[in-house]
């Protein structure tokens with residue numbers, strides 16, 4: 426059987442021969458390729474590159490895993506680009522957006538790396554390992570991208586003054602100085618300040634590296650607890666990178682109505698709680714292996730836990746993006762003379778111009794009608810009389 430599979434899967438007759446190849450059961454593939462409670466739908470372990478790409482359109486137990494992280498790339502990009510259409514937003518190349526672009530790259534690496542890892546992992550056992558090493562490596566890019574965005578847009582002290590925008594929410598800007606004074610006078614906040622100023626970004630990078638190494642190790646050892654270890658490794662960077670948000674939520678000065686817009690603050694908090702909710706749900710699916718645990722074999726192709734894990738992680742990223750956008754909006758330049766009075770004057774000017782043109786048209790029409798009436802014989806008599 427392996428000889429037959431290799432001959433077919435080498436692609437001598439083109440990738441379309443793959444459609445006639447049967448998918449394998451878990452007993453027909455190496456044990457390290459199998460997933461718990463997934464009994465069938467496995468691809469041959471020696472597909473060519475083209476066969477792997479074509480398999481995205483064939484129902485296998487990796488098809489859903491691919492699409493649930495590939496399609497979100499376009500959804501995420503759409504919501505990401507919306508920022509550049511905001512009124513008063515600087516050019517996309519402006520330094521204000523550097524952290525935002527880094528966040529975009531981190532998410533892009535994560536989604537693209539994950540979807541390609543699921544698509545290409547049946548080329549060989551070695552390539553399978555490489556695919557998932559790259560997949561785990563993208564976690565570090567996402568973690569550091571998030572941390573940079575949090576540091577510059579959400580952390581109430583670090584980064585914001587360096588960006589150099591006055592911001593719509595000037596009260597929040599004032600609060601920075603207030604916080605600085607209160608921090609310098611208190612003993613414990615100084616340590617928090619030190620952490621954010623000096624240790625936050627390096628800690629995020631270090632944790633990202635540790636998590637990648639740990640995830641890669643789960644493919645060689647700790648295999649029995651690999652899902653739990655990987656999930657914890659996913660959550661650890663969250664606690665480090667979310668420190669600025671925790672501070673904003675827990676610090677009374679930063680959350681008081683005088684220091685930040687209550688509406689903006691509650692919106693940011695809502696997105697963050699939803700972000701946490703989706704993370705918890707995704708962890709639940711990844712560890713519990715529900716629903717396939719209760720019905721092995723019935724969710725081999727569609728609906729197994731890893732697909733729900735992908736969907737929930739993407740929803741958490743989407744809420745995270747919205748949360749960052751709320752904070753960015755507050756930092757953008759506020760209304761200007763041109764964006765308020767300018768638009769109103771321009772509009773009224775257009776209407777005035779339109780009225781003048783309309784009046785001129787009416788006047789012309791009226792004159793022509795009058796001349797016509799004047800041209801009538803009876804009207805001439807009346808005028809002479």
Ligand SMILES: [Zn+2]
Pocket residue numbers: 490539543731735
């Ligand atoms: Zn995955």
